[in-house]
Amino acid sequence: xxxxxxxxxxxxxxxxxxxxxxxxxxxxxxxxxxxxxxxxxxxxxxxxxxxxxxxxxxxxxxxxxxxxxxxxxxxxxxxxxxxxxxxxxxxxxxxxxxxxxxxxxxxxxxxxxxxxxxxxxxxxxxxxxxxxxxxxxxxxxxxxxxxxxxxxxxxxxxxxxxxxxxxxxxxxxxxxxxxxxxxxxxxxxxxxxxxxxxxxxxxxxxxxxxxxxxxxxxxxxxxxxxxxxxxxxxxxxxxxxxxxxxxxxxx
Amino acid sequence: xxxxxxxxxxxxxxxxxxxxxxxxxxxxxxxxxxxxxxxxxxxxxxxxxxxxxxxxxxxxxxxxxxxxxxxxxxxxxxxxxxxxxxxxxxxxxxxxxxxxxxxxxxxxxxxxxxxxxxxxxxxxxxxxxxxxxxxxxxxxxxxxxxxxxxxxxxxxxxxxxxxxxxxxxxxxxxxxxxxxxxxxxxxxxxxxxxxxxxxxxxxxxxxxxxxxxxxxxxxxxxxxxxxxxxxxxxxxxxxxxxxxxxxxxxxxxxxxxxxxxxxxxxxxxx
Numbered sequence: 001x002x003x004x005x006x007x008x009x010x011x012x013x014x015x016x017x018x019x020x021x022x023x024x025x026x027x028x029x030x031x032x033x034x035x036x037x038x039x040x041x042x043x044x045x046x047x048x049x050x051x052x053x054x055x056x057x058x059x060x061x062x063x064x065x066x067x068x069x070x071x072x073x074x075x076x077x078x079x080x081x082x083x084x085x086x087x088x089x090x091x092x093x094x095x096x097x098x099x100x101x102x103x104x105x106x107x108x109x110x111x112x113x114x115x116x117x118x119x120x121x122x123x124x125x126x127x128x129x130x131x132x133x134x135x136x137x138x139x140x141x142x143x144x145x146x147x148x149x150x151x152x153x154x155x156x157x158x159x160x161x162x163x164x165x166x167x168x169x170x171x172x173x174x175x176x177x178x179x180x181x182x183x184x185x186x187x188x189x190x191x192x193x194x195x196x197x198x199x200x201x202x203x204x205x206x207x208x209x210x211x212x213x214x215x216x217x218x219x220x221x222x223x224x225x226x227x228x229x230x231x232x233x234x235x236x237x238x239x240x241x242x243x244x245x246x247x248x249x250x251x
Numbered sequence: 252x253x254x255x256x257x258x259x260x261x262x263x264x265x266x267x268x269x270x271x272x273x274x275x276x277x278x279x280x281x282x283x284x285x286x287x288x289x290x291x292x293x294x295x296x297x298x299x300x301x302x303x304x305x306x307x308x309x310x311x312x313x314x315x316x317x318x319x320x321x322x323x324x325x326x327x328x329x330x331x332x333x334x335x336x337x338x339x340x341x342x343x344x345x346x347x348x349x350x351x352x353x354x355x356x357x358x359x360x361x362x363x364x365x366x367x368x369x370x371x372x373x374x375x376x377x378x379x380x381x382x383x384x385x386x387x388x389x390x391x392x393x394x395x396x397x398x399x400x401x402x403x404x405x406x407x408x409x410x411x412x413x414x415x416x417x418x419x420x421x422x423x424x425x426x427x428x429x430x431x432x433x434x435x436x437x438x439x440x441x442x443x444x445x446x447x448x449x450x451x452x453x454x455x456x457x458x459x460x461x462x463x464x465x466x467x468x469x470x471x472x473x474x475x476x477x478x479x480x481x482x483x484x485x486x487x488x489x490x491x492x493x494x495x496x497x498x499x500x501x502x503x504x505x506x507x508x509x510x511x512x513x514x515x516x517x518x519x520x521x
Contacts, residue, residue, distance in 0.1 A: 021513065052514070055517055058352045060348060060351060060511065060514070060517055061512075062511045062512045080356065083353060084254055084256055087352070088348075088349070088352045090348070092517075093345060093517065094344060095344075095346060095349060096270060096274065096346055098273075098274055099273050099274065100273075103270075106269070107266050107267075107269055107270040107273070108349070110262050110265065111266045111267075111353040111354065111355050112254065112354065113257075113260060113262050113263065113354075114254065137277070153349065157254070
């Protein structure tokens with residue numbers, strides 16, 4: 001992992017972010033920070049603005065206004081420099097179906113101009129239990145296998161910041177658990193930061209140190225899962241999520 | 252493992268090209284399709300030429316005029332289609348989101364599209380031109396060095412159209428896909444492929460002369476019929492191509508910027 005350019009505790013700093021699609025406001029004066037080396041979860045119901053926010057953090061989507069600083073640098077000004085240090089995984093964005101896993105990872109490895117690419121692919125395949133599938137076409141894989149390939153692609157450049165949209169969606173509990181375990185080990189080994197959007201509250205409780213609750217493109221609450229559960233007087237994060245989605249106030 | 256960023260990377264351009272070469276390698280129908288239509292066209296016009304040779308003194312003078320026209324027109328068409336199909340392949344596979352969260356620049360994507368279009372055109376037209384040699388005893392390579400000028404001017408015009416079409420498909424979605432197949436035929440009657448620009452009504456002639464292809468085909472006929480290369484035609488074609496390719500790149504990058512504003516890079520697909 002490279003040394004951060006700025007001795008700052010925050011890997012993501014979003015300030016006054018707005019995104020309008022024509023007259024529809026998808027993100028409304030959003031401000032939050034994510035601490036370096038931790039996992040931060042963006043939670044919210046459908047249409048809360050999670051995916052839109054992640055797309056803006058990646059530079060795939062231009063904000064209407066507001067500031068995004070990632071790893072201490074302005075994302076809009078230094079996007080390409082930053083993209084070398086971050087990556088993204090989502091089951092909703094496909095890789096080419098007719099290419100094998102090895103071919104897909106080779107193409108993306110070249111896009112990141114990685115040294116020792118063959119070795120890196122073998123390492124990741126071994127770690128994510130993909131070695132025997134490397135020469136199988138992506139389109140022939142199961143949902144769980146595709147998710148692991150997407151994760152392998154996201155980890156190719158050993159990112160300092162990993163953004164994940166529903167990382168374990170449509171996975172069986174065993175596969176989902178192994179993915180979470182791998183991510184935790186990766187984070188411990190590299191000190192990487194993770195921002196994840198998820199509807200799986202058990203996953204968020206397990207992985208996230210900080211939770212940011214969104215509703216209609218705004219932060220409605222934030223804190224550690226334990227703090228939020230205590231604040232709302234609930235038994236788990238799922239109940240807190242439902243309270244927030246139904247506009248109930250905290251204690 | 253962060254790598255030093257560079258503004259223009261041949262390796263990144265090669266990576267996108269490699270992705271499409273892998274695709275061609277895994278799908279022989281794609282390669283057959285590239286050669287199929289240019290070959291069918293060449294065979295059809297080859298037989299028409301054989302028929303006309305017995306009935307027209309003009310054709311008898313230069314039996315290669317029609318076949319050269321057919322093959323060179325396909326350079327423009329395949330060049331345009333090569334850009335549009337390679338770009339749409341990324342949309343069909345819903346891969347744009349991953350591509351553009353990598354450090355790939357939009358202009359590197361443009362360079363990859365041009366490279367893949369060149370490869371696809373060389374495969375498609377190359378196959379047809381080689382088949383024409385034994386079948387009709389016609390070797391387009393006898394044209395010599397001017398053939399390179401004809402080829403470059405036509406493929407660059409195809410690239411300009413292909414980039415505009417790709418931008419439109421990115422902006423307006425796969426519903427606009429058919430534009431990739433039909434757009435180039437809107438200008439075909441003005442390109443003077445099989446007849447001189449002088450045949451056109453006088454009000455259409457300035458429009459025809461504004462197209463690089465018209466200069467190429469007029470130049471081709473002069474070379475085949477009178478054995479002289481009119482360099483003015485090639486210079487005009489090159490000059491116009493610089494303009495059109497610049498416009499094509501600008502429009503593609505403009506639509507790409509719009510796609511980033513509207514969130515289209517994550518939404519596009521079949």
